[in-house]
Amino acid sequence: MSTAPDTAVRAFVEDHREAFLDDLAQWLRIPSVSADPDRADDVRRSARWLADALAGTGFPTVEVWDTPGAPAVFAEWPSGDPEAPTVLVYGHHDVQPAAREDGWHTDPFEPVISGGRMYARGAADDKGQVFFHTLGVRAHLAATGRTAPAVNLKLLIEGEEESGSPHFPALVRARAERLACDAVIVSDTGMWSEDTPTVCTGMRGLTDCQIDLHGPDQDIHSGSFGGAVPNPAMEAARLAAALHDEDLRVTIPGFYDGVIELTARERELLAELPFDEDGWLRTAHSHATHGEAGQSTLERIWARPTAEVNGIGGGYQGPGGKTIVPSTAQLKLSFRLVAGQDAEAVQRSVRDWVAERLPAGIRHEITFWGATRPCLTPLDHPALRSVVRAMGRAFDKPIRFTREGGSGPAADLQDVLGVPVLFLGISVPSDGWHAPNEKVELDLLMKGVETAAYLWDDLARHWRPAASDAAPGA
Template sequence: MSDTPDSAVQTVRTYIEQHRAAFLDDLAEWLRIPSVSAQPAHAPDVRRSAEWLAAKLAETGFPVAEVWETGDGAGAPAVFAEWPSGDPAAPTVLVYGHHDVQPAAREDGWNTDPFDPVVLGNRLYARGAADDKGQVFFHTLGVRAHLALTGRTAPAVTLKLLIEGEEESGSTHFRELVERHRTRLAADAVIVSDTGMWSESTPTVCTGMRGVADCEITLYGPDQDLHSGAFGGAVPNPATAAARLVAALHDEDERVTIPGFYDDVAELTDRERELIAELPFDEASWLATAKSYATLGETGYTTLERVWARPTAEVNGIGGGYQGPGGKTIVPASAHLKLSFRLVADQDPDKIEAAVRDWVAARVPAGIRHEIVFGAPTRPCLTPLGHPALQAVARSMSTAFDGAKIRFTREGGSGPAADLRDVLGAPVLFLGISVPSDGWHAPNEKVELDLLLKGVEATAHLWSDLATALPAGPPTASPAAQSAAALR
């Protein structure tokens, strides 16, 4: 796939090797900052992490490197940096990542202190090594290798970075941040470095992530628990109503029964299904990782198609009535459900919420009242396989991996990428080098150092490729983004 001259590949690799030690020392220094956004006690550390990164980006060469407040100061700080190309016709690329991390403590099962980075062999162990500080930081060495390769004093594209500080705690203020700074964040493409690859031996590029909507449903029956002998069978039971809702959520083919749920789903093309089938997927190993004994899902789709490209409805929790030891013969006063819906390309979380509300209302029996509370939704995001920017990412990855064929994946999870696409009107591409064994959110998180440096290589080549693949000139918002802005 790659046609980059060998001399260019060697120039980049030589530069990386010369600066490898300093790069890893800097990364280790950043990893020592416990920037756990979900824990208020670490709020000063999250700020220190943002300030550290802004200073390091300025040292790297970015003329602009700023700490941005979120939520009018109530949220965790983000970092913005910009390095103009110097060529007024050059396109603009925005890199997204996050500098906050998941909670971690030695007693969770870590073999070492999670905030004292340790290199063992070819692996760097620390919280944030892969998710996401390592994958953010490879852009600092990557842009310098790009300059060494091209002889430029500024990147071939105008390069911007937006590094969030609260991704691990729900990106609560992220969309508002992007909307407030949309002019400064304007870009022709967005690169998200918060994803991974299929495996060390199968380099891949992610093309999309699912969205999510979630809700809690509370069902109320009598005003208090009742004696089941005196009242059972004669008054409505909210726990029974909850069980019936759950039972009705899927049909015999494991399809979601909510009317309109599939109306806007972007169906897989034959080519997309072929590309998924090409991946070396071992279902038995996948089940072993999940510690499950069988697969189950929508009829007519493979396991990977189900978790990447099909919408789902899951019961995350169900409860109500007496849960203690022994029996307690009652009709409970209330019951509750927690449901989540993973959404795919073209589905609108607002429409799904309305459909769920109507579906529940139609099935709650007389004498039971209910409340539904939805959380903040995340929209799905998908980049078409033929998009020229996606092909540039694949070519750069191929160059880094010695001309290997780059395959394409999706992610079953969700993230804020769609907010960047919707507000900025720019396509979102994913460039990540993490592998499943890196243990995101788990004890002993690590990153493979060889792969981390492959990320550096890929970005060193990417900016020149995108300079020709993307439209020239200052970025402008898409018609959809302009329309959305006009409504606000």
């Protein structure tokens, strides 16, 4: 591998670093809080600002796509090579709410650079990680002498991710032809730490529900009737207790159907990470690990499906006692899913399991709030290998592998477009996503720029997508 392009990329990045950070600061000053209706104009202004920046970068096609909520930004830059891969970069330009009184040391929408860090809402999540692609593609062109990227490059930057992406699936379905690609790169994630650069290879899916239980037509006297009629609060507790066996495996029949187990190699790679359990517990504000027997903590949160009780309630909750059999109770559950599981099948299994366990005299309704499918990219996928090589060049270190325990809209892209999803992020846990004093490490941000600059040429050189390539975990 020649070092000349690396030298050229790094020189270009360094020469343009100050202007890049000035531009990013301009964007961060726009309070694009999608959850706040009073900020709707700011979210639209953020989309327009990004569209203008992408056009200035050189993208010949840039469009703002309206939705019933906040707008998304689409950009496209063909390579001119009909056999080159087509890659879609996903991110979001909306941000979480933030105010000085929340505990910020400075105005959250007035970026401040201090100690090699930029502090502002959106600096890491996700404007900084979206914006590094603009300088990255320019560095790629400068180092290779090209006038267009080595891949057919597309961007889709949504405006409602921090509000749950309510209109994103419909947008992707409606624009599927324009979004057609061979792989999706998600730049809305992070690394293990500053010293341990990593690539995420998967995210869990999610389905969650509320179970409403109804017993007597009204609250009734526990002395006169208790022990002789079914109690919905007791049944809610019984359901919650019955979710797991003594090994903390989920007891719902069929729950584990299709689960893709970790390979021995994947277990080895997870074990290589410098995991500090005590430090992790402090981050979790917890006092002991607990979970499915036979699985490590990282395996439990990244590669195993789970069932969690998110809330349980019913009956009297006020001060003192009130001796009643309550009329109603509620149970809120969430299920994190891994590759191979089918969310709709899990929902059916939950419905059947609840119905079979409730006694006569307890009526119930189950409301599911939708589902997000899991994403998983095999370690030997050629596009993943390119991401790893590009990061390795930028960081000059071995690249490790992680997964994400949470869920996100990347699965919508995988499902609709039928392509693998890969993750390229440079944020670290200390960046404080959604918290006061969110920041991004500037040196890591520049490593993201470098990685993007190397990635497009590497993909074009080492991957010619075949018709047989499919979306793993679909």
